[in-house]
Amino acid sequence: MKSQKQIKNGMWSGRFENGMAKSMVDLSFSLDVDKELLEEDIQGSLAHGKALVEAKVLSGQEYSKIAGALHGILSDAKKGKNIWKSTDEDVHMAVERILTEKIGILGKKIHTGRSRNDQVATDFKLYMRNRTKDILDSLFKLQKTIYNLAEKHAGRLMPGYTHLQQAQPIQFSHYLMSLFFALERDKKRFCNLLSLHSECPLGSGAIAGSAFAYNRKAVAKNLGFESVSANSIDAISHRDMALEFLNNIAIIGSSLSRYAEDMVIWSSSEFGFLTLHDKFSSGSSMMPQKKNPDSMELIRGKAGRLIGNYTAMFTLVKGAPLTYSRDLQEDKAPVFDSTKTILICLQVFKEALESAKWNFDAMEKKMLPALLATDLADLLVESGVPFRDAHHIVGNLVGIAAKQGVDFTELPDEFWKDVPKAKNLRKKLTYAFSVSRRNIEGGTGEKALREQLRKARDFFHYI
Numbered sequence: 001m002k003s004q005k006q007i008k009n010g011m012w013s014g015r016f017e018n019g020m021a022k023s024m025v026d027l028s029f030s031l032d033v034d035k036e037l038l039e040e041d042i043q044g045s046l047a048h049g050k051a052l053v054e055a056k057v058l059s060g061q062e063y064s065k066i067a068g069a070l071h072g073i074l075s076d077a078k079k080g081k082n083i084w085k086s087t088d089e090d091v092h093m094a095v096e097r098i099l100t101e102k103i104g105i106l107g108k109k110i111h112t113g114r115s116r117n118d119q120v121a122t123d124f125k126l127y128m129r130n131r132t133k134d135i136l137d138s139l140f141k142l143q144k145t146i147y148n149l150a151e152k153h154a155g156r157l158m159p160g161y162t163h164l165q166q167a168q169p170i171q172f173s174h175y176l177m178s179l180f181f182a183l184e185r186d187k188k189r190f191c192n193l194l195s196l197h198s199e200c201p202l203g204s205g206a207i208a209g210s211a212f213a214y215n216r217k218a219v220a221k222n223l224g225f226e227s228v229s230a231n232s233i234d235a236i237s238h239r240d241m242a243l244e245f246l247n248n249i250a251i252i253g254s255s256l257s258r259y260a261e262d263m264v265i266w267s268s269s270e271f272g273f274l275t276l277h278d279k280f281s282s283g284s285s286m287m288p289q290k291k292n293p294d295s296m297e298l299i300r301g302k303a304g305r306l307i308g309n310y311t312a313m314f315t316l317v318k319g320a321p322l323t324y325s326r327d328l329q330e331d332k333a334p335v336f337d338s339t340k341t342i343l344i345c346l347q348v349f350k351e352a353l354e355s356a357k358w359n360f361d362a363m364e365k366k367m368l369p370a371l372l373a374t375d376l377a378d379l380l381v382e383s384g385v386p387f388r389d390a391h392h393i394v395g396n397l398v399g400i401a402a403k404q405g406v407d408f409t410e411l412p413d414e415f416w417k418d419v420p421k422a423k424n425l426r427k428k429l430t431y432a433f434s435v436s437r438r439n440i441e442g443g444t445g446e447k448a449l450r451e452q453l454r455k456a457r458d459f460f461h462y463i
Contacts, residue, residue, distance in 0.1 A: 030329050031084060034091045036336050040126040041095055042074045044119060045110055047222040048202060051214035057112050066110055069102040070095070092119055113212035114202070117236045117324045121201040124332065126223060128245045129197070131339045132190050135249070138346040139187050140460070143180050145350045147456050150176045154449055157431050158273070158363040159371055164265075169371050169431040172363065174444040177452045182255050184459050189248045197241040200225035204232035207323045236323040239313065239331055246310040249338045250303075256349055257303035260296035263352075267293045272362040277355035280348065295352045299345050306341060309334035364431075369407035372429045373398055375437065379425050393418050 020028070049066050052058040058066070073095060076083050088094035100107030111119075150173035160170035200220035203210050209232040216228040229235035266273035276293050284290035313334050320327045373394050380390035394408075400415055401408035409429060416422035439445030442452075 028089070028326070028329075030090045030332070031088045031094060033333050033336065035084065035094070036332070037091050037123045037127055038077055038095070039074060040123040040130070041091055041119070042070050043126060043223065044122045044202065045070055045095065047219045048114055048119075049110060050222060051202075051216075051219045052109070052112055052212070054218070055113070055212045055214035057212060057214075058109060062106055062109070065103055065106060066099065069099050069107070072102065073098050092116055092123070113205070113210040113214065115204075115206035115236075117206045118201045118204040118210075118232075121204070121236055122223070124335075125197060125201065125225075125241055128241055128335065129194060129224065132194055132245070134343060135252075135339075135346075136187055136190055138343055138350075139183050139190075139252075142346055142350045142353075143183050143456070143459070145353050146176050146180045146183075147453065149173075149353060150180070150449075150456075151453055153358065153360070154453075155446070156358075156360045156363070157367070157435060158360075159367045160444075166366075166368050166371055168374055169367060169434045170444040171435060171446075171449055172358070172360070173449055174452075177449070177456065179255070179259055180456055181452075183252075186248065186252050186255070187459075189251070193241070193244055193248060197244070198226035199229040199235070200227070201229050201235035204229055204235040207236060208232060233323050237320075239317045239328065242331055242335055243310070243313055243317070246306075246313050246334060246338055249342045250306045250310045252342055253299075253303040253306035253345065256345055257300045260299040260349070263296040264293045264300070267296075271366070273359055273366075275357040275359060276352060277357075279355065280352040295348050299349060302341050302345055306338050309338045367431055369409040369429070370398060371431065372434055373408065375429060375434045376419075376425060378437070379428065380419065383420050385420065 046067055049058060049063050049070075053060055053063045073083065083098055084094055085097070088097060096107065096111060099110060153176075154171065154173045156172045157169055158172045158175065159166040160168050160175070200216065200223055202219050202223075203214070203216040205211075220226070220228045263274055263276070265271055267276055276291075276295065278291075280293075280295035282292050282294040284292065313331060316327060316330050376397075377387070377390040377394045380393060381387050385393070397408045397411060397415060397419075401411055404411075409426065413422070416426070419425065435444055436446065439447040441448060
């Protein structure tokens, strides 16, 4: 008699006398994770079934029956019906089990000429291609929000920072557009991923390719791939698409984290540049007065999770021998988690920006005259002073002012004796003047910003 702690697996019951130990089931069953692939698994099986008709493994009538049942499985799942059983090892075997229950022995034919290896590889690529389109859409929507804010607030000034120290005056819109163009690179990375990973693995079998000569190119076209994989071992073994997918997401997360960090700082009373809407903030369980920028802090924290998922995937695949080892079952969870995480982060960031109050008066009040030091050095250069000498002259003024506890622009005339035409130059030193001088392409000047906005409009064709 078989132990009650063993579970029989019909897939390979012909080879094994005993079923799996319960502990092995707990270790190896992955349905709770990979049922996320249900739609892609149905999609792949429908395309595979069509090819089996062409290969004369299935009749047209048999395929119609199989297709109807597959659509029914997906429909039931979308309606919230519990279609799973505790004996289902993974989503792929679950679908085959339900299919057989629905249409009898015919359901057992769908796996002809296919291994779980090429089935999983195809489903996984389909999932990442489908979710890439969702991510591209979210990136585009965030870009639109940024563009609209930048256009609306063009001309508003703020202190620009390096090392968290005031550096030079910039337009607030110039700051916003820096994120726009970072997101544009993210879009290009994902567009490149779609182009690069456009080969369909179906037909590769377990390692050597399928023995049934069905039309792989037709299957690929049916599934939205541009071509078929050139080598069955490569198609089954490699997870470079998942690595690239997770890397791209981690880069987005890292970028959002840096901007979220600025938003956290700006929302502090010490800065006061930004007031997040209550919907994207939280309070304190102890201190009634608190309004915490939780949305931005969570986005900042999620970046670590995204980087961790990428690292986990790289660690997983680096030692896995070819073609397939069970280690690779662990490749799904990082991808599913990162996908869901980045989509919600992009949505929250977008909504938080749209609903935030930007306190431009506070920004301008915080601007220190030291922001104009570089402008004075530039003006000296234009009057014929070598840059290193100009840098020294201005640095000396700033140093003296710091010792006296005043701004360098407030120093008495006697300290300006080494500055040629000091009186005229001091009149020019305004924040607006500083910004107006930086109309070089990519700069913060008015004309340069208009050009950035024009370029941004040209990028909106990606979606």
